Amino acid sequence: MITELGHFCLILAFGVAILQALVPLVGAGRGWQGWMAVGPAAALVQFALIAVSFAALTHAFVTSDFSLRVVYENSHTAKPMLYKVAGVWGNHEGSMLLWVLILALFGAAAAVFGGELPPSLKARVLSVQAMIGVAFLAFILFTSNPFDRLALPPFNGKDLNPLLQDPGLAFHPPFLYLGYVGLSMAFSFAVAALIEGRIDAAWARWVRPWTLAAWIFLTIGIALGSWWAYYELGWGGFWFWDPVENASFMPWLLAAALLHSAIVVEKREALKSWTILLAIMAFGFSLVGTFLVRSGVITSVHAFANDPERGVFILLILAVFLGGALTLYAVRAGQMTARGMFGMVSRETGLVINNVLLAVAALVVFVGTLWPLVAEMLWGRVLSVGAPFFDAAFTPFFVLLAAVLPVGAILPWKRGQLGRVARALAPALTLALAVAVLAWVLATGRSAVGPVGAGLGAWLVSGALVDLWLRAGRGGIGARLGRIARLPRADWGRVVAHGGLGVTILGIALLTANATEDIRVVREGESFDLGSYVITLDRVERFEGPNYHTTMATMTARQGGRVVAVLHPEKRLYPVARMPTTEAAIDNGVFRDLYLVIGDPQEGGGWAVRSYIKPFANWIWMGAIIMAIGGALSLSDRRTRVAVAAARRTGQPLQPPVQPAE
Numbered sequence: 001m002i003t004e005l006g007h008f009c010l011i012l013a014f015g016v017a018i019l020q021a022l023v024p025l026v027g028a029g030r031g032w033q034g035w036m037a038v039g040p041a042a043a044l045v046q047f048a049l050i051a052v053s054f055a056a057l058t059h060a061f062v063t064s065d066f067s068l069r070v071v072y073e074n075s076h077t078a079k080p081m082l083y084k085v086a087g088v089w090g091n092h093e094g095s096m097l098l099w100v101l102i103l104a105l106f107g108a109a110a111a112v113f114g115g116e117l118p119p120s121l122k123a124r125v126l127s128v129q130a131m132i133g134v135a136f137l138a139f140i141l142f143t144s145n146p147f148d149r150l151a152l153p154p155f156n157g158k159d160l161n162p163l164l165q166d167p168g169l170a171f172h173p174p175f176l177y178l179g180y181v182g183l184s185m186a187f188s189f190a191v192a193a194l195i196e197g198r199i200d201a202a203w204a205r206w207v208r209p210w211t212l213a214a215w216i217f218l219t220i221g222i223a224l225g226s227w228w229a230y231y232e233l234g235w236g237g238f239w240f241w242d243p244v245e246n247a248s249f250m251p252w253l254l255a256a257a258l259l260h261s262a263i264v265v266e267k268r269e270a271l272k273s274w275t276i277l278l279a280i281m282a283f284g285f286s287l288v289g290t291f292l293v294r295s296g297v298i299t300s301v302h303a304f305a306n307d308p309e310r311g312v313f314i315l316l317i318l319a320v321f322l323g324g325a326l327t328l329y330a331v332r333a334g335q336m337t338a339r340g341m342f343g344m345v346s347r348e349t350g351l352v353i354n355n356v357l358l359a360v361a362a363l364v365v366f367v368g369t370l371w372p373l374v375a376e377m378l379w380g381r382v383l384s385v386g387a388p389f390f391d392a393a394f395t396p397f398f399v400l401l402a403a404v405l406p407v408g409a410i411l412p413w414k415r416g417q418l419g420r421v422a423r424a425l426a427p428a429l430t431l432a433l434a435v436a437v438l439a440w441v442l443a444t445g446r447s448a449v450g451p452v453g454a455g456l457g458a459w460l461v462s463g464a465l466v467d468l469w470l471r472a473g474r475g476g477i478g479a480r481l482g483r484i485a486r487l488p489r490a491d492w493g494r495v496v497a498h499g500g501l502g503v504t505i506l507g508i509a510l511l512t513a514n515a516t517e518d519i520r521v522v523r524e525g526e527s528f529d530l531g532s533y534v535i536t537l538d539r540v541e542r543f544e545g546p547n548y549h550t551t552m553a554t555m556t557a558r559q560g561g562r563v564v565a566v567l568h569p570e571k572r573l574y575p576v577a578r579m580p581t582t583e584a585a586i587d588n589g590v591f592r593d594l595y596l597v598i599g600d601p602q603e604g605g606g607w608a609v610r611s612y613i614k615p616f617a618n619w620i621w622m623g624a625i626i627m628a629i630g631g632a633l634s635l636s637d638r639r640t641r642v643a644v645a646a647a648r649r650t651g652q653p654l655q656p657p658v659q660p661a662e
Contacts, residue, residue: 003068006056007147010097013049013104014137016042020107020130024123028196036119039126040111046133047108050101054088057097057146061088067153070094070146076159076576078547086170087160092294092310093146095173099290100136102174102181106210107133110185117206124192125185132184135317143310159547159576168228176221176248180286182214183251186258187283187325190276194328199272199336204265207279209635211262215255216631222248223624234582234597236517236612238508238620241390246369247289250362254282257358260351267413268348269339274355276329276336284322285362291315292369343415350408357401364393402456402505405498406463410470428466432459443513453509460502464495490637497630500623507619516613523606530611533594534558540598540607548572550583553598553607557587569598593617 020042027035059065061084066072074091075084089095107129114122140146163169189207193199225245230238239245258278264271291314342348368390372383406428407421436455443450471491472480516531527536538554551571557564567585574581587594592615599608 002056002059003065003147003149006053006060007145009049009056010053010137010141010147013046013053013100014134014141016046016049017130017133017137020046021127021134025127028120028123028127031120033119036123039123039130040114042130043104043107043111043126046130047101047104050097050104054097054101057094058085058088061085061094064157066155066157067149068146069148069150072150072154072157074160075157076547077156078576079159079165080546082167082170083160083165086164089173089177090160090164090169093140093144093148095177096136096140096144097146098174099177099181100133100140102177103129103133103136103184106182106185110188110210121192121196121198121203121206124195125188128188128191129184132188132321135320139310139313139317143313157576159574162548162572162574162577162579162581163232165574166228166232168224168232172221172224172228174221175217175224179214179216179218179221179255180248180251180289182210182217183255183283183286185210186214186255186279187321190279191325191328194276194325194332197332197335199265199276201266201269204262204275208259208262208266211255211258211279211282212631212635215252215259216628216635218248218252218255219624219628219631222252223621223628226624227621230617231584231586232581234584234610236515236584236595236597236610236614238511238617241368241387243292243369244289246365247285247292250285250365250369251282251289253358253362253365254278254285257355257362258282260354260358264348264351268342270342270348271352271355272336273333278355278359280322280325280329284318284325285366287314287318287322288366291318342413345411345416345418347408347411347413347416350404350411353404354401354408357397357404361394361397361401364397365390368393398505399452399456402460402501405460405501406467409463409467409494409498424470425463425466428459428462431462432456434458439510439513450509450513453513454506457502457504457506457509460505461499464499464502467498468492468495488637489633493630493632493634493637495630496633497627500626500628500630502623503626504620504623507616507623510616511614511620514615518611520609521602521604521606522609526606528611530557530594531613532559533564533613535596535609535611537607537609545572547576548574551598553585553596553609555585555596555598555609557594557596565594567594567596569596571598571600588618590618591616 020039023035023042024039027033027038057068057070060068060071061075062081064071064075064077064084066075070091070093071087074094075087079087083090087094089098107126110122110125110129114125117125186207189203189210193203222245225248226238229240229245230236258275261271261275261278265275291311294310294314368385371385375381375383406425410421410424432455435458436451439454440451468484468487468491469480471487472483474480475483518528518530520528522528522537524537524539527534529535534557536556536558538556540551540553543550543552549572553569555567555569557567565587567587569585570583572581572583573579582597582599585596592613595612595614597610599610601607
């Protein structure tokens with residue numbers, strides 16, 4: 001009964017989405033207030049219906065209802081409850097239902113919190129959002145129905161992919177989808193503005209909070225995925241330039257560019273055309289990511305294995321929305337004229353450089369990700385584009401971005417002086433050079449990656465602190481600190497986010513340049529040296545888990561004769577799925593991780609053991625958390641909403657705030 005209710009609600013949501021897509025759009029075109037008012041009500045009803053449908057599917061997984069094909073293929077009665085719930089989105093059909101649930105959630109949020117929007121713009125935004133919902137609800141109902149029944153329900157299921165039975169992967173997809181789908185709001189605002197023919201500072205102010213929220217969720221989602229790959233796959237790395245990793249990274253880069261570009265529109269009413277294009281392309285790349293994961297054209301540990309027919313459907317959705325938006329963009333291009341003028345040395349120019357570097361970096365990742373597919377389709381050549389290409393092609397642009405970011409952040413609007421900026425940033429530059437020299441002296445391999453990356457990371461962090469200090473104005477230290485504490489949250493958010501990027505870059509550089517690796521065969525009771533540590537394989541035992549068999553090693557790490565850690569790396573086998581997994585044992589630290597992996601038994605006796613010392617590994621994810629916190633601080637700033645409300649009360653036109661959030 002509950003399953004049928006979920007299926008019925010999904011069909012009703014499809015009908016409501018069609019209504020929401022058409023009626024408010026016609027009402028906005030004709031100026032009919034009643035028709036425009038249908039949009040918010042329909043958005044709330046659509047979200048409620050999809051939420052009931054998602055709850056019904058969750059109930060089926062929790063109760064192990066194997067009459068549903070998707071539950072049979074992705075669950076098992078012996079699976080822990082957390083992974084029964086995670087199994088709802090650990091498959092193609094359920095994850096698509098989560099996709100449209102989040103899409104409807106953003107539409108409902110726009111309906112509830114969009115009270116300050118002009119009625120016609122709000123109606124068009126909700127209409128475009130519903131059009132996306134119609135497309136994906138049709139995709140689910142006609143090709144990927146999660147409520148498909150089995151004629152003869154089996155007694156048990158096939159279990160969830162063991163690699164996905166992990167807390168990191170349980171929460172990674174929802175955050176990633178919140179970011180992916182959240183960019184649909186920027187897309188809807190862009191298309192609505194193109195239809196309406198009005199793109200101004202107020203539009204930029206409205207679109208930025210939605211983009212910022214999506215960027216925050218994407219940051220958290222990417223960080224969770226990287227963290228999972230680091231400790232779960234047992235290879236010791238945090239990023240592989242996997243096509244699915246790239247599929248989430250490209251929208252993140254474009255969303256960051258969109259956030260900075262919208263500032264220029266809000267403050268100076270310039271870069272309108274470019275900002276609209278970024279809003280379209282950011283969501284377009286989210287759709288590209290959806291296609292890559294679900295079409296079957298790539299092989300990845302992250303991808304859903306599906307038949308190409310579903311990929312064709314998604315490709316059609318991508319073509320319709322991206323092609324339609326770009327066509328409308330071309331038609332309206334002549335009307336998006338810039339009003340504000342600025343000099344070559346100005347914050348506007350710094351933001352333009354920021355945008356160009358982020359966009360080119362995203363393009364490099366896009367080309368490297370899709371080039372093997374293009375080469376195979378056009379010339380029949382099987383190519384592999386891996387980390388060496390991305391490291392060589394992507395890194396220079398991001399190095400340039402890190403180098404210019406502190407300069408652009410403290411340049412004044414409209415016109416500035418490089419000499420004054422150089423004097424202000426001199427302490428930051430001195431500190432960055434000192435950190436780079438220290439990294440060079442301490443580096444064992446004399447690689448340039450560590451010193452350059454450490455210097456850039458220190459440059460970003462110290463540059464952010466200089467930015468904060470300059471915003472405190474003149475006066476003594478006490479007065480300045482008092483003013484710093486009272487700065488708007490948006491200013492704090494910008495500084496924290498830029499500093500977090502510096503922390504991540506520093507962690508990546510020092511980890512890449514100074515990691516220690518050891519691979520050997522070790523017998524029980526034997527010890528070996530790993531850097532300054534002595535590692536002993538005490539014993540290897542076999543145990544039974546809730547739904548797996550495990551071979552668990554007990555290994556002791558000593559430094560200077562003192563026990564530092566006792567670690568338990570595992571090799572698990574999931575009998576239902578007939579799939580092994582590697583569970584690395586990690587002794588986490590602020591400045592290093594001790595990383596141990598147990599492998600297979602060897603013919604001559606002993607066990608294959610891989611050991612790593614990973615310096616500054618946790619700084620990578622700590623930096624990502626700091627970036628997300630910075631974004632949340634900016635998002636919590638109420639100045640924009642207060643300005644809008646005040647303008648409505650006084651009847652005055654909207655003006656950009658004195659110091660726009662970044």
